[in-house]
Amino acid sequence: MRKHSTLSPSGSHRWLNCTPSARLEQEFNDTESEAAKEGTAAHALCEHKLKKALRMRSRRPVSDYDSDEMEESSDAYVDFIMEQVEAAKQVCKDPIVLIEQHLDFSCYVPDGFGTGDCIIISDEKLHIVDFKYGMGVLVEAEDNPQMKLYALGALELYDALYDIKEVSMTIFQPRRENVSTWTVPVMDLCDWAENELKPKAQMAYNGEGEYFPGEWCTFCRATVRCRARAEEKLKLAQAEFKMPPLLTDAEIEEILSVLPDLTKWANEITAYATDAAVNHGKEWSGFKVVEGRSVRK
Numbered sequence: 563m564r565k566h567s568t569l570s571p572s573g574s575h576r577w578l579n580c581t582p583s584a585r586l587e588q589e590f591n592d593t594e595s596e597a598a599k600e601g602t603a604a605h606a607l608c609e610h611k612l613k614k615a616l617r618m619r620s621r622r623p624v625s626d627y628d629s630d631e632m633e634e635s636s637d638a639y640v641d642f643i644m645e646q647v648e649a650a651k652q653v654c655k656d657p658i659v660l661i662e663q664h665l666d667f668s669c670y671v672p673d674g675f676g677t678g679d680c681i682i683i684s685d686e687k688l689h690i691v692d693f694k695y696g697m698g699v700l701v702e703a704e705d706n707p708q709m710k711l712y713a714l715g716a717l718e719l720y721d722a723l724y725d726i727k728e729v730s731m732t733i734f735q736p737r738r739e740n741v742s743t744w745t746v747p748v749m750d751l752c753d754w755a756e757n758e759l760k761p762k763a764q765m766a767y768n769g770e771g772e773y774f775p776g777e778w779c780t781f782c783r784a785t786v787r788c789r790a791r792a793e794e795k796l797k798l799a800q801a802e803f804k805m806p807p808l809l810t811d812a813e814i815e816e817i818l819s820v821l822p823d824l825t826k827w828a829n830e831i832t833a834y835a836t837d838a839a840v841n842h843g844k845e846w847s848g849f850k851v852v853e854g855r856s857v858r859k
Contacts, residue, residue, distance in 0.1 A: 569766055571676035574707040576778040578762050580790075581771030583782055590783040597696060603627040604695035605679065607636045609662050612680065615640050616647075616659060632695075635736040639693050642734055642741065643680050646689055654684035658720070665715025670755045671763040678712045683720050689730040690716060697737035699780070703744040706731065707759075710746075714755055717748065786834040795827045 569577055569584055577584040594602075603625035613620035643659075650657035660681040667674045682689040690712050694701050703709055709731035717726060729751060732743040765771045773790035785791060809817075838844035 571708040571711040577766040580774045581766040584766045585769035587783045600627045601695045611640045650684040657684040667715040672767040686727045688726045691732045694735040701733045703731045703733045703742040
């Protein structure tokens with residue numbers, strides 16, 4: 563089994579914004595969700611179908627998650643890839659197509675590596691396509707750090723051979739009908755890697771820097787127990803409203819704008835505490851689990 567990178571590409575949006583979070587996450591078990599298992603199955607099916615389309619040997623994977631929707635999504639992915647390969651052939655007679663390629667970008671990120679779903683390399687251009695089977699969060703390619711890390715890894719392999727001048731990165735997310743592509747000059751990508759990525763990655767690897775809560779907290783394993791995030795969410799509850807005794811319209815509007823995120827966080831805390839009590843025998847002072855009754859308020 564391949565080891566996991568401390569600074570994973572999929573978590574790069576998080577550890578680039580909140581550098582100490584990478585080490586904090588290691589204190590929690592990395593349990594794979596059902597959505598993640600389904601995504602792994604979808605990726606395996608995509609890999610098989612793409613290999614067959616490129617006349618490569620492959621055995622069809624079998625999964626408990628097989629469905630008509632997965633068949634349609636993987637077919638659409640392969641169709642898109644083959645269109646890109648044909649486009650590459652218009653400017654290069656022998657483009658290289660790499661499937662599930664191991665990529666190493668450790669010259670910028672300590673122990674940094676990942677896997678590129680599909681990489682198409684032609685004269686002066688590199689195109690990376692990442693398949694996203696999830697439908698909960700819409701993922702955009704523009705300035706996407708995960709895709710930029712993959713691009714850097716691919717450049718390490720092939721830049722010297724093909725003199726690549728620009729990189730295109732595509733997120734293919736069929737269940738959200740989302741195909742997002744972003745193209746950047748190699749010079750700009752390398753400038754970002756040297757001046758922003760490299761120093762922040764070193765801080766993250768060392769567990770240094772300040773905790774900085776934001777929308778990147780969503781998939782952090784430490785998110786429920788993170789003190790910095792809790793303090794941010796409790797700012798509203800800690801606010802002291804002085805004279806005048808009634809809230810102004812502006813103050814109510816400010817409260818309304820943060821309530822959805824505050825409620826979401828409160829529900830996450832409730833779910834965590836309930837799971838600990840029901841499944842692990844944890845006792846919370848002043849609270850008890852009542853059978854047959856919702857504990858949410």
